[in-house]
Amino acid sequence: MNAQFKKGVLELIVLESVRQKDMYGYELVEEVSKVVDVNEGTIYPLLKRLTNERYFETYLRESTEGPPRKYYHLTVAGILYRDRLEAEWTEFADRVGAFLQERKGK
């Protein structure tokens, strides 16, 4: 997939993944990797940015397999932001789809 496409939708995918349930970094990377093939290094900066912008809040939870894991939780602001991104994405995809269909018809 085109890298610019990935970059555009990565935020939405991450927000949607965390909306379902709280996740830690590695788990989130694996979840996102199911949808798009991205460098794992890009996920952590994105998580950090969304946390700094108060869309995520984090907490530590003990793990049986090692040190405590940092879990990401979607805040109310994050939910609103995710809804807005989804609406924008839907509109964008619809318009592009309609344009392509229109061109195909011609």
Added chain:
Amino acid sequence: MLRDIEWHGRRMARQAADSRGEEQAMNKKEFLEALRQALAVLDETEQRDIIDEYEQHIDMKVASGLTEEEAIADFGDFNEMTAELLEAYHVRADYAGMGRMRENSAEKAGNTGGQAQKAVPGKDGQSGETSGSGTAGGSTVGNFAAGLWKMLTGAWLWLWGGAKAAVRWSWRLIKAAAAWAWKACLWCRRQFCRPFIWLAGLLGLRAKEAKGGDRTDSDGQEEQAAPGSPGDSDTGRTFLTAKEKGGARKMRQGILSGIWGGITSFCRWCADACIWCARMTWNACCVAASLTVGMMGVLFLFTLGMFLILVLGGYPLVGLSVASLGAAVSFFAAAGFVMTLLWRKKRPASEPAAARAAEPIAAPAAEPTAVPASELPAEPVMPEETEANGREEEKDHA
């Protein structure tokens, strides 16, 4: 120092490898060290947080069967990753590092026939600037900008530390000044009261001495006033014996006692009046100051209400509302403080409540200064009477 030199050596080697288009694999320790160096501009806690997360990720990858090098390679380009991490904190990556990344990207783009330009991420994640690749001028400007950036970052950290220290010292200074002001107020009040209390004590003592002298004279026993004693100075240095008792003496004694009693009563009344005036003046000043400050508090309370209404109306006046609330609370606190400086009458704590209740009844009988010595009873003073006189004297002192 040696570690920094070693790290820079490795970094230069990696840059050289990058420039040759090779990818040099790093192990976990090297990667985390390089990450720490790249994020050195961030707060220590944030650095630790990020490094821990990456370390945990690598450990999990290794646990799933990958090698450290493979796990690190999955992160992608190191410089891009650190640039994005710094961008998350609205910090531009080191310009030299970004310049190198830009050159590498441009080189790759040039190889693929693309346009040899790449945008440097700006503060808001938008394109900060674009420049051509491989120009000598760009490198010089890059070095200058990197130096400038480091200087600005250092200055900012220095200023931030200085501001924190200034706030901490200001708070200590304010506390010390408040304690000093409180002590100064108490000292002023004590100094203001001191002359009146001294005067009252002095007059009360004289009155007591005078009463004691009269009472011993009336006992009918042989008595001689010692030179320099209070009775000596008050009665005009007279020697009294039982044989000299007579009508003339009694009359003289009565007149002198009456005059002295009148003088001491007048002096005590004057002292009481002075003390009362001083107390009223002081208290009036305190109440006036308290009322003034309290009115200011009410004014700020009114302002707060007005601002709150405007805030509810959508005006951005939250800061002013908070400031008004703070001012109102401060003024009310100041009014309360001024009221604590009121000069109140002291009551003896050791005196039982029953004795205080019976005092108005016993007081008229215990007024020896107003009675001439000739009219005093000839028999010795009864213990009850002595106690009543003692209480009266204590009351006079108070």
